[in-house]
Amino acid sequence: MSEKDEKINSLVDMGFSEDEANMAITRCGVDGDLSILIDSISASRVAGTLDLSNHQVTNRFFDCFGGRKKARLLEERKKKRKRYGGTTQGNQPSLDCNHDEHMLIPNPMVGFNLPNYSPPSIRVTRRILEQDIGPPYFYYENVARALNGVWTTFSRSLYGIQPEFVDSKHLCAAARKRGYIHNLPIDNRAPLLPLPPKTIFEAFPRYKKWWPSWDRRTQFNCLLTSVASATVTERIQHALESTGNPPPPSVTERIMAECKRYNLVWVGKNKAAALEPKEIEYLLGFPKDHTRGVCDTNRYKSLGNTFHVDTVAYHLSVLKGMFPNGVNVLSLFTGIGGGEVALHRLGINMRTVVSVEIDKASKRIFRDWWDQTQTGTLIEIDDVKSLTNDEVAQFVTRLGGFDLVIGGSPCNNLAGCNRYTRNGLNGEKSVLFYEYVRILNVVKSAMARK
DNA sequence: TACACTATGACAAACACG
DNA sequence: CGTGTTTGTCATAGTGTA
Secondary structure, eight states: OOHHHHHHHHHHHTTOOHHHHHHHHHHHOTTSOHHHHHHHHHHHHHHHHSOTTSOSEEOGGGGOSOHHHHHHHHHHHHHHHHHHSGGGGTTOOHHHHOOOOOOOOOSSOBOSOOTTOSSOOOOOEEOOOGGGSSSSEEEEEEESSOSTTHHHHHHHHTTTOOOEEEEGGGTSSBOOEEEEEEOOOOSSOOOOSSOOOOSHHHHOGGGGTTOOTTOOOOSBOOOOSOOOOHHHHHHHHHHHHTSOSSOOHHHHHHHHHHHHHHTOEEEETTEEEOOOHHHHHHHTTOOTTTTBTBOHHHHHHHHHTSOOHHHHHHHHTTHHHHOTTOEEEEEESOTTTHHHHHHHHHTOOEEEEEEEOOOHHHHHHHHHHHHHHOOSEEEEESOGGGOOHHHHHHHHHHHTOOSEEEEEOOOTTTOTTOSSOOOGGGSTTGGGHHHHHHHHHHHHHHHHHO
16 A cells, blocks of 8 residues: 555544645645644545634634734734745645744633623634534643743644633632543533632631731732642742841742742741642642542642633533533543543533543542542543554444543643743644544544444 | 652743833 | 833642651
């Protein structure tokens, strides 16, 4: 079989038509990665059916830039297109293989809507192609501030659907800037109740006692995968003890930088400390002791990598009315089960969850939670790469289809704090995004055949 | 092998300013 | 408008201990 035929076969397996596959190979060449071909097909679907000059999401939050600034951004985009388009890339159409488009992140980062967010939002209308409306519903997540162009690729690979960017600080006491692409309805969402506390003191009143007046934080920064150790807090304590009260600005500024970076709290006189795992569980909407039983390093790591339950639950809440008999879920990059915990807290019964997760500690945490709270079936798979198209199709047949495909692919190579391997979407871990696309497309086409 | 701890100081993108 | 400044980030590699 020639390389071209092989690629066409793979693409057809994923649910693309033979014509589409042929076109993509003509445009991008037979040497291109499968991912580039998928991009190309998705792009032409979008280009062919939607008018890109008119935003499909009319949302006042995308209009929140002042006129001048917006005009400037548009100018820059034009310039970039000029710079990267056409001539330097041979005869490649710029829309297909150009990853340099900007994706505007709305400010404030409140998504399409939020519970109790005022002023009442102007009605958001979002159009999704008929063929891409669920079931299966899908829900994809990653860091909002990825490298430029990455979200354009996410969107393009996921049927041109506009991402929804939400900073969870609008829902809880910690920032968590994330983008979500999904084909769920966005009307009639309902938050989990009670609404979580939105300030540090509401969440942890006991820290008021030792909180210095010059620490003006009211919310935490993003909860990361590792925390400050004793030397950091000792250094702070020493600095405070060796200066007067109040300490000079030079000292407080340095200390504040550490506090913000590590999300420190004040637990005694001059004594700052890292948040405990159970406190992070609470902030992120997990049940008490959810991650208990593995070592602290693994608890922090898996918590740093997970969803904010309340944010995700708010988006998934629309499923409750649609599936009174429960759902079958394909959960990719499950981690400690943020999506499942959200469904559970929404009162949505999970008949079956096929969970793909490679990390042993996360798997154990999730399995323990499942055994203690669920009556449905859990099927565990280790690695997305080893999950073949045939196996996915067999699951679809066996279970009668998936109602929800949910997952957030690795951000390691996209996250700003990675100084070593922030090499973008083709990095070792983040490239697994394309496995999500592959598997989702197989599910879609297998369900369409039924 | 598993864990705890430490130092590291990159980088894009938003922002402020003239 | 360019240009310098600030901000914040689902992190990693290496070392030592048990």
